Amino acid sequence: MRLIFSSSYYKNTDISDEQGNKLYNISTPRGRKQVTTVTKYRKGKRGKRTPEVLGVIEWHRVKKTLFRFGRREVEADMMVYKRPWSCRGRSFRGPDGRTYKWKIGFRYCWRKHSRVRLVKFHKRNLGIRKPSHPPYLDVSSDVTHMLDHIIMTYIYVERIRQDTEDDRP
Numbered sequence: 001m002r003l004i005f006s007s008s009y010y011k012n013t014d015i016s017d018e019q020g021n022k023l024y025n026i027s028t029p030r031g032r033k034q035v036t037t038v039t040k041y042r043k044g045k046r047g048k049r050t051p052e053v054l055g056v057i058e059w060h061r062v063k064k065t066l067f068r069f070g071r072r073e074v075e076a077d078m079m080v081y082k083r084p085w086s087c088r089g090r091s092f093r094g095p096d097g098r099t100y101k102w103k104i105g106f107r108y109c110w111r112k113h114s115r116v117r118l119v120k121f122h123k124r125n126l127g128i129r130k131p132s133h134p135p136y137l138d139v140s141s142d143v144t145h146m147l148d149h150i151i152m153t154y155i156y157v158e159r160i161r162q163d164t165e166d167d168r169p
Contacts, residue, residue, distance in 0.1 A: 090104065
């Protein structure tokens with residue numbers, strides 16, 4: 001499954017499937033308090049899609065970033081955690097009870113102990129050497145049952161990736 005982003009900016013974008021159906025909206029208003037709201041569009045009656053807030057991420061520099069997701073409020077470091085020996089990855093537990101890991105620099109996710117890529121982010125291509133395409137997540141059918149977790153954790157690890165790149169000289 002391919003999830004297509006309307007914009008390269010991960011905190012303000014729509015995410016659609018290959019048929020153009022809007023599945024998610026990610027919105028982060030500008031301002032002093034950074035709060036990202038992820039809205040999911042569910043198929044309703046007569047095929048009309050209805051919006052429903054899936055989760056919220058409250059970004060903090062001094063305090064811990066918070067996730068409100070799945071009827072819980074949890075610190076981001078508890079939901080998407082760093083292993084002591086892992087410098088470029090973040091792990092999370094999926095709704096199926098399995099552990100998954102995002103490889104931050106390379107922008108892909110795999111199931112712990114399998115090393116098979118289950119999700120990979122592809123940057124926008126302007127079409128100079130290869131055919132042009134918008135940014136998208138390539139999602140394996142093995143994890144389509146947990147798209148909500150994939151989207152929420154992707155937003156968080158993308159922020160970590162960009163912060164890490166900004167810190168480099």
